[in-house]
Amino acid sequence: VIYLDHAATTPLRPEVAAAMAPFAAERFGNPTGGHRLAQDARRALEEARDVVAAHLGTEPAGVIFTSGGTEADNLAVLGVARGAATVVCSAVEHPAVREACRAASDGLHEIPVDADGVVDLDALDAILGEHPDAALVSVMTANNEVGTVQPVAEVAEVVRRRAPGAVVHSDAVQAAAWLDVARATDGADLVSVSAHKLGGPKGSGALAVRHGVRLTPLLYGGGQEQGRRSGTHGVAGAVGLAAALEAVAQSRAEQSVRVAALRDRLADGLLAAVPGCTESAGRAPRLPGHCHVCVDGVENEELLVLLDGAGICASGGASCSSGALEPSHVLRAMGVPEERARGAVRFTLGHTTTGVEVDQAVAAVASAVQRLRG
Numbered sequence: 408v409i410y411l412d413h414a415a416t417t418p419l420r421p422e423v424a425a426a427m428a429p430f431a432a433e434r435f436g437n438p439t440g441g442h443r444l445a446q447d448a449r450r451a452l453e454e455a456r457d458v459v460a461a462h463l464g465t466e467p468a469g470v471i472f473t474s475g476g477t478e479a480d481n482l483a484v485l486g487v488a489r490g491a492a493t494v495v496c497s498a499v500e501h502p503a504v505r506e507a508c509r510a511a512s513d514g515l516h517e518i519p520v521d522a523d524g525v526v527d528l529d530a531l532d533a534i535l536g537e538h539p540d541a542a543l544v545s546v547m548t549a550n551n552e553v554g555t556v557q558p559v560a561e562v563a564e565v566v567r568r569r570a571p572g573a574v575v576h577s578d579a580v581q582a583a584a585w586l587d588v589a590r591a592t593d594g595a596d597l598v599s600v601s602a603h604k605l606g607g608p609k610g611s612g613a614l615a616v617r618h619g620v621r622l623t624p625l626l627y628g629g630g631q632e633q634g635r636r637s638g639t640h641g642v643a644g645a646v647g648l649a650a651a652l653e654a655v656a657q658s659r660a661e662q663s664v665r666v667a668a669l670r671d672r673l674a675d676g677l678l679a680a681v682p683g684c685t686e687s688a689g690r691a692p693r694l695p696g697h698c699h700v701c702v703d704g705v706e707n708e709e710l711l712v713l714l715d716g717a718g719i720c721a722s723g724g725a726s727c728s729s730g731a732l733e734p735s736h737v738l739r740a741m742g743v744p745e746e747r748a749r750g751a752v753r754f755t756l757g758h759t760t761t762g763v764e765v766d767q768a769v770a771a772v773a774s775a776v777q778r779l780r781g
């Protein structure tokens with residue numbers, strides 16, 4: 408199998424599995440208790456919190472452990488802006504942000520993006536000029552479908568000027584696998600991450616809270632996480648998130664260069680071998696692992712089935728929980744015609760990807776497209 412779907416999820420890194428293993432066995436205590444096993448779990452949780460805080464650019468008290476990126480996004484949006492008159496998000500946000508914004512407020516304004524998926528700062532300026540009372544502005548650090556990296560610091564600067572009362576949130580779920588999150592989200596008040604996109608476990612994430620932002624909880628109960636997220640801690644998941652962030656940081660510089668070169672080799676190979684293939688967001692600042700293409704005259708679902716048959720795991724970019732592909736709001740916002748978007752395929756490379764795999768993928772796509780057209 409050639410796995411080119413790292414934006415969907417990543418294989419668990421061995422060092423992360425090793426760090427988590429004791430918490431699925433003898434270190435099983437509940438960190439809120441008083442005895443030695445509880446204290447042992449508490450120590451591990453707080454050590455993980457220190458590591459996560461350092462990577463996300465906040466104080467340890469600013470880290471809220473969650474069940475993943477979706478919960479972190481929902482806590483950010485609904486925790487700040489439930490019932491608000493105005494909330495603002497980019498037109499290319501993940502549904503975890505978009506749908507939470509819709510649920511939070513009847514006054515959702517979307518910031519348009521250019522053809523490469525980069526937010527239009529002048530449009531944001533204009534929206535906030537009309538709505539200086541906006542409660543929240545959410546712009547993702549990098550997009551999950553096409554990989555475009557957003558100018559979060561500049562977004563925050565516009566917000567401070569135009570709507571100083573608004574909280575700035577950035578979903579760094581995809582970016583954290585590749586970028587220094589603290590730096591890439593400079594200026595944001597709230598930042599979401601998820602462990603399984605970085606070689607960590609599924610069902611573990613965090614919301615970083617900066618600048619003392621106050622949140623209304625989504626979950627009530629025993630008052631864990633300073634009352635901001637009740638529920639017995641998933642200690643193994645928190646330890647796994649910390650270990651994954653450490654592993655990414657240690658190999659980031661070398662892996663980013665290596666994987667970006669492989670991504671370019673894949674994109675160049677596809678453009679040369681597949682007639683009617685175009686690369687999306689090719690000129691934008693992008694995450695190193697993302698190669699998004701549209702193949703004219705081909706239905707992506709059919710292409711993905713053939714690729715799966717050839718052992719290549721890729722994705723259409725936007726799938727719902729049933730696995731069915733939905734028309735991509737990201738491509739629509741970028742102005743990609745619907746006809747072309749039907750042939751959208753996302754290949755996302757990761758730390759396990761090799762050059763041989765990339766070359767085999769190019770050959771497999773070329774042959775599958777030829778078969779579909781034939």
Ligand code: PLP
Pocket residue numbers: 414415474475476477478480501503547549550551578580581601602603610612
């Ligand atoms: N935000 C982005 C940008 C994502 O890509 C994803 C997952 O695909 C999520 C949020 C949701 O994260 P999780 O799967 O941890 O709930």
